[in-house]
Amino acid sequence: MSHDHDHTEDHAHVHRYPPRPDQDDTLTYYRAMEAAVRELLIDKGVLTAEDVRRQVENMDGRNAGLGAKMVARAWIDSAYKQRMLANGSEAAEEIGLDVGPLKLVVVENTPTVHNVIVCTLCSCYPRMLLGLPPDWYKSRNYRSRVVREPRAVLAEFGTVIPDDVLIRVHDSTADMRYLVAPRRPQGTENWGEAELARLVTRDSMIGVALADPA
Amino acid sequence: MTNPDPLRAHHDMGGLPAGAVEPTEHDYALWEKRVDALMVLLGHKDRRLITVDELRRNIESLGPEAYDKMSYYERWIYAITQVLLQRGVITVDELGRKIEAIRARETQRG
Amino acid sequence: MVREAYPIGHVRTPYYIRGKHGVIERLCGAFPNPEELAYARSGQPAQPLYRVRFLQRDVWPDYAGQPLDVVEVEIYQHWLEAEEHAR
Numbered sequence: 321m322s323h324d325h326d327h328t329e330d331h332a333h334v335h336r337y338p339p340r341p342d343q344d345d346t347l348t349y350y351r352a353m354e355a356a357v358r359e360l361l362i363d364k365g366v367l368t369a370e371d372v373r374r375q376v377e378n379m380d381g382r383n384a385g386l387g388a389k390m391v392a393r394a395w396i397d398s399a400y401k402q403r404m405l406a407n408g409s410e411a412a413e414e415i416g417l418d419v420g421p422l423k424l425v426v427v428e429n430t431p432t433v434h435n436v437i438v439c440t441l442c443s444c445y446p447r448m449l450l451g452l453p454p455d456w457y458k459s460r461n462y463r464s465r466v467v468r469e470p471r472a473v474l475a476e477f478g479t480v481i482p483d484d485v486l487i488r489v490h491d492s493t494a495d496m497r498y499l500v501a502p503r504r505p506q507g508t509e510n511w512g513e514a515e516l517a518r519l520v521t522r523d524s525m526i527g528v529a530l531a532d533p534a
Numbered sequence: 535m536t537n538p539d540p541l542r543a544h545h546d547m548g549g550l551p552a553g554a555v556e557p558t559e560h561d562y563a564l565w566e567k568r569v570d571a572l573m574v575l576l577g578h579k580d581r582r583l584i585t586v587d588e589l590r591r592n593i594e595s596l597g598p599e600a601y602d603k604m605s606y607y608e609r610w611i612y613a614i615t616q617v618l619l620q621r622g623v624i625t626v627d628e629l630g631r632k633i634e635a636i637r638a639r640e641t642q643r644g
Numbered sequence: 645m646v647r648e649a650y651p652i653g654h655v656r657t658p659y660y661i662r663g664k665h666g667v668i669e670r671l672c673g674a675f676p677n678p679e680e681l682a683y684a685r686s687g688q689p690a691q692p693l694y695r696v697r698f699l700q701r702d703v704w705p706d707y708a709g710q711p712l713d714v715v716e717v718e719i720y721q722h723w724l725e726a727e728e729h730a731r
Contacts, residue, residue, distance in 0.1 A: 440548030548661075
């Protein structure tokens with residue numbers, strides 16, 4: 321990783337939830353399968369234990385703070401915002417965020433448009449900028465319903481979209497990944513980029529919430 | 535949720551009726567993170583031993599019951615293993631023996 | 645229009661959007677065909693991939709939201725059929 325400075329602990333964006341019970345100290349059928357496959361691949365020289373450890377660490381370092389940095393930059397720099405909307409991947413790299421081969425499309429919320437992201441077929445997610453997805457994003461209920469009744473699903477998250485704002489649902493079916501740029505909250509006119517980034521929550525970049533208020 | 539339409543695959547659920555979205559989350563266990571890492575490493579351009587579409591195809595070929603019952607990374611490790619077998623990267627025999635060895639190790643550890 | 649087809653095998657065109665009418669929002673580029681990649685083949689030649697925008701009320705007859713709400717889906721060229729008249 322060439323951008324380790326971007327992966328420092330960011331307390332506004334690191335959430336801690338309990339792991340599934342017993343998953344690390346019980347040798348379930350699938351946990352044994354994981355260990356067996358990993359050890360076979362190491363035995364065969366396909367990859368090394370160090371490769372696995374480093375990749376786990378790389379993903380552990382990714383959280384919504386990365387996406388938030390990008391959104392906050394766009395809030396204070398309109399030229400950057402235009403570049404970000406034109407090519408999300410290039411704009412991420414421009415501020416030192418590594419997105420790998422990801423083709424990122426950033427969609428902007430405006431006074432008349434609200435965007436929300438889903439993957440109805442599996443659970444495609446802008447993981448390079450948000451980390452691994454929350455359970456609900458991968459759930460049958462979210463995947464089935466948000467594409468057909470987005471207003472009702474958003475309301476379940478406490479997000480009520482006015483009738484005069486149109487909703488644009490993005491189903492990530494293929495090679496693009498989507499990130500929502502939420503609207504900048506009122507009362508933040510003189511705020512700096514780091515302060516602003518703390519208002520840009522993960523859920524606001526999925527589109528099930530607005531950015532936190534000032 | 536059973537799906538009465540034989541033309542619609544079980545994973546292809548957009549628009550089907552379903553319940554309220556429970557805002558659940560959990561921190562991933564280490565073994566789940568390792569499954570994720572294996573997928574990224576095997577798919578890396580230096581190896582190209584799996585594509586994300588092979589992963590998806592094998593997950594989609596799980597029966598509806600298994601698909602719903604298994605957790606996300608259980609489905610992944612199942613599918614990764616299938617692809618490695620299909621491509622001849624590992625064999626059924628060595629996988630079976632390795633799992634036995636791991637179980638024996640775990641039993642000894644108590 | 646999205647082809648109304650129900651092939652067996654791995655496809656990335658969701659069931660709910662098949663046979664629906666939309667407008668192309670953008671060309672995303674050309675990507676190896678997932679229907680081939682899924683079976684460990686090369687996926688070449690790369691397929692043009694489009695983002696297609698659909699009015700929700702055209703997708704769901706009973707859509708309960710606002711009339712201008714839309715859903716956007718990425719669809720590979722071989723799943724699309726041109727139509728004479730623009731909407």
